[in-house]
Amino acid sequence: METLNLPASGPALVAHAAGDLRIDDVPLRAPGPDEAVIEVLYGGICGSDLHYWLHGAAGESILKAPLVLGHEISGTVVRGAADGSGPQAGTPVAVHPATPGPGAARYPQDRPNLSPGCTYLGSAARYPHTDGAFSRYVTLPVRMLRPLPDTIDLRTAALIEPASVAWHAVSRAGDVRGKTALVIGSGPIGALAVAVLKRKGAARIVAVDLHPRPLAIATAVGADEVIAATDTAAIAAVEADVVIESSGNHHGLASAINGAVRGGTVVMVGLLPTGAQPVPISLAITRELRLLGSFRFNNEIDDVIAALADGSLRIDPVITHEFPLSEALPAFEMARDSTSSGKVLLRFDGSVPA
Structure with missing residues (x-):
């Protein structure tokens, strides 16, 4: 009509x-x-x-x-x-x-x-x-x-659109139930990744950012702990099974690699600038990390809508x-x-x- x-x-x-x-x-x-x-x-x-x-x-x-x-x-x-x-x-x-x-x-x-x-x-x-x-x-x-x-x-x-980007990124890591997850960069995509990790059953979610406001938002949507991005020792001590890198800069990717447990997975959803990036890639090799790219999304938008509708995604x-x-x-x-x-x-x- x-x-x-x-x-x-x-x-x-x-x-x-x-x-x-x-x-x-x-x-x-x-x-x-x-x-x-x-x-x-x-x-x-x-x-x-x-x-x-x-x-x-x-x-x-x-x-x-x-x-x-x-x-x-x-x-x-x-x-x-x-x-x-x-x-x-x-x-x-x-x-x-x-x-x-x-x-x-x-x-x-x-x-x-x-x-x-x-x-x-x-x-x-x-x-x-x-x-x-x-x-x-x-x-x-x-x-x-x-x-x-x-x-x-x-x-x-x-x-819903940015939440679908976050859902796709978390899905790239596979089953996160019962695992420790680290999110580097707690801007909108990082905070939404925290919410999706919570929805998908991660046992411990640690959020990282330079500023208090993004960390407060990450806590509100499900982060169990927060760490200042400058505290590299605390980030490395997390030993996360899954890391979502959403800062989009080489310092964040370095923190993601350092914060992953041996044999862990790093999903790179933050878009770094074009060109070579100075990151400790040798650690990714010797720790046998999986480094996975994540770009936009496909049908995850339907999963996001369903999770919002039933109240399981906040x-x-x-x-x-x-x-x-x-x-x-x-x-x-x-x-x-x-x-x-x-x-x-x-x-x-x-x-x-x-």
Whole structure:
């Protein structure tokens, strides 16, 4: 069913270049037969969004044209797909922002996150860029949409995408039940990894960060102990069976290797800069550590939604701030301050948080 006369355009958050973040009036793309229109309520600011704003690039993804940011969103379908597929108008949804790449390039077929040419909402990895969803209304293919049960509010649902990244990372380590887990870097992804480890039955979870606020958030979602990142001796003494490295810098990866037990597993989800990294790789060899990469996610989004719906995954404390779209720049300033914030949300309906 149709619900309202949609505007031809609406406000969206657009990165034009390094330091140039604007709220532009952006046309609403006409939906194809298998596409729906979403009224976006919340969007979480990701590290990649910050990089496009601060540097005009996220790693090797360089802005060549204005880019609508955002891939961590929740909202409601206001116009269902014309072919009747997918959720219909009135359905609250989360979004899986990936489109696997076409072609016959070799990769494990059950891991489409590794497909060459994969695109992601709000990414400048390819040109033309793939616009994101930090806008009042957005047209998306129904395959990206995940209906939400009544037990998940749209504010919490804005965390489903990053929680899926964390779920994928923890899953890469295998069965964590009864094991000691160490999380290096307790920003939003690290804190969400703590929550997932708790949900999956880790017996002891130790969180590491440079700052007290992220460590407090990690404790709120399930960490049993916290350690300052400067206390290298205490980190090494953990001897964790599983380490999730989410800091995204070589010092964090060095701590992850040092904190793993002999024969342990280190999952690298924090994206390090391109190029050589000075890490104690000899210890990984002599201790026979498994070093595993973790990139985005696949169908784990459905596991996250199920765990949120039954109450077994608690992630609300990761959200620390909420701003209306009109205050996007202060929101981004807050999000870059890891000493004061966890996940910072934008709200797109024009209301101002209490």
